Amino acid sequence: GQQVKQSSPSLTVQEGGILILNCDYENDMFDYFAWYKKYPDNSPTLLISVRSNVDKREDGRFTVFLNKSGKHFSLHITASQPEDTAVYLCAAGGSGGSNYKLTFGKGTLLTVTP
Amino acid sequence: AQTIHQWPVAEIKAVGSPLSLGCTIKGKSSPNLYWYWQATGGTLQQLFYSITVGQVESVVQLNLSASRPKDDQFILSTEKLLLSHSGFYLCAWSLGRASQNTLYFGAGTRLSVL
Numbered sequence: 341g342q343q344v345k346q347s348s349p350s351l352t353v354q355e356g357g358i359l360i361l362n363c364d365y366e367n368d369m370f371d372y373f374a375w376y377k378k379y380p381d382n383s384p385t386l387l388i389s390v391r392s393n394v395d396k397r398e399d400g401r402f403t404v405f406l407n408k409s410g411k412h413f414s415l416h417i418t419a420s421q422p423e424d425t426a427v428y429l430c431a432a433g434g435s436g437g438s439n440y441k442l443t444f445g446k447g448t449l450l451t452v453t454p
Numbered sequence: 455a456q457t458i459h460q461w462p463v464a465e466i467k468a469v470g471s472p473l474s475l476g477c478t479i480k481g482k483s484s485p486n487l488y489w490y491w492q493a494t495g496g497t498l499q500q501l502f503y504s505i506t507v508g509q510v511e512s513v514v515q516l517n518l519s520a521s522r523p524k525d526d527q528f529i530l531s532t533e534k535l536l537l538s539h540s541g542f543y544l545c546a547w548s549l550g551r552a553s554q555n556t557l558y559f560g561a562g563t564r565l566s567v568l
Contacts, residue, residue, distance in 0.1 A: 433553025
């Protein structure tokens, strides 16, 4: 089954607005959570990440919120800009054992309209 | 600065034909290396990882194999392509485990199997 799920395949927001991208996961052993950004015809790049010892991390207009009991994390983007238009991939990984796997969600296509 | 180069950029191959995709990382000693694959409309899936020369671990069985003949080189191959092998192949590297650290992706190879 899909271990990391993004329920919204797409989202549209007007420039300047606030938006929230959501991600749910199944594996209790996940303790690292990340959001990657992918422009068309480009590879994913890390946007922001958080470890499970905190429930929030902020970097400029981008904030990750982590709800471990709900197995949910989200990306909040404030003052959205047209250049934020991209596919956003959530990802999660665990630190146990010989775990070298980062599991991705299917992605949410965000469109910011002028 | 680290660079990651994937080749070829794109391939069109016949079912049953062999395949070899390559990836070279420059500017980083002994990185962890990964192959990811995304079918059209699908989720980015980790296929293989390697933490040292000559050692490769399989994550998902897709009738593909991988090898790491040099510290900076990662090869993905198969002797007989299937239609289901079509998609986008990404090579990536990380310092430390992908499950806990940033993944840096190459530009990818788009494979069409006909």
